[in-house]
Amino acid sequence: MVEIQQRPDPDKQRALPRYAAALWLQLNCPVTVLVFSPEARTAVWAAKPIPTSLPGYTLTCQVMGPDHIPLITDPAEAAAQPELSALSVMNHGEHAKVVEAFVAALQHLPAEHAPHYYEYAYRMASQAARHLMEALMESTVWPVYSPFAKMHYGKGLQAGRAEGEARAVLTILEARGIPVSEDDRAFIMECTDLERLDEWARRAVTATSAADLFTE
Structure with missing residues (x-):
């Protein structure tokens, strides 16, 4: 795939x-x-x-x-087909009803599965759809606002942002033709500190080697 x-x-x-x-x-x-x-x-x-x-x-x-992907706007249908609903968010996330149905469906999925669907859909979604997903998670009137949502979705969102920042660092280095060892690549991808990743991204713009990112 x-x-x-x-x-x-x-x-x-x-x-x-x-x-x-x-x-x-x-x-x-x-x-x-x-x-x-x-x-x-x-x-x-x-x-x-x-x-x-x-x-x-x-x-x-x-x-x-x-x-090829339908607009899934019915929470019951989204819960019955969470994989297809996640793809619907990726392809049609500009429609608020699609995102709302997907988020509402998550409360009906097993606790160990819901965060994975959320993180996958979030990673694939457009920026506009991501903002809507975040807003729904933070809303005090949305039905999935719960200790489960705050604990699991918050962690997933943080992890997704860290992964995106790490990939941005590697992309900048690659675009500038700077080689990155497997150890350095793994070190960057495993970092979850957003402030540190942001600093690495800034350094990657002028770095002459991957080691320049980590120099204090």
Whole structure:
């Protein structure tokens, strides 16, 4: 499964057949690449056959875009199909009823599962949908405002923000051509201190090596 949340990237498209071929060699079984995209234009692009240099090998991905995911606005339906509801948030989060149905459905899911659905939907959602999810969690009149919501969703939100900041640090370094060792990469991704991650991001703009991020 591949998530594509940005505009079409020819380099990413050329990489997909290599990923599929490598997985096929590793598992020795047929491989299907499933692409999720919240943008219709990107979904159309991802569905196009991808020719390769291997004779007779053309990869055609299976694509799930906005036109393939329904708008789920009924909390009961969202609770019955939480996976589809999370995808509906990703593709149609600009509709408040979609987000409201998803958040309301979380109170009916097992306590050990609800935070995972919330975190996954939050990570995939647009910025506008994220703001609405946060507002619903903080509302004193919303039915899922509870010790469970405050404890679990708050932790998930903090973890999601930290992961996003960590990835931003790595993206800046990558864009500037600065190599990052596996140990440094793991250290950055494991950090949950938002202030420290913000400082690392600022340093990454002018750093000459990954070590410059950690210099006090």
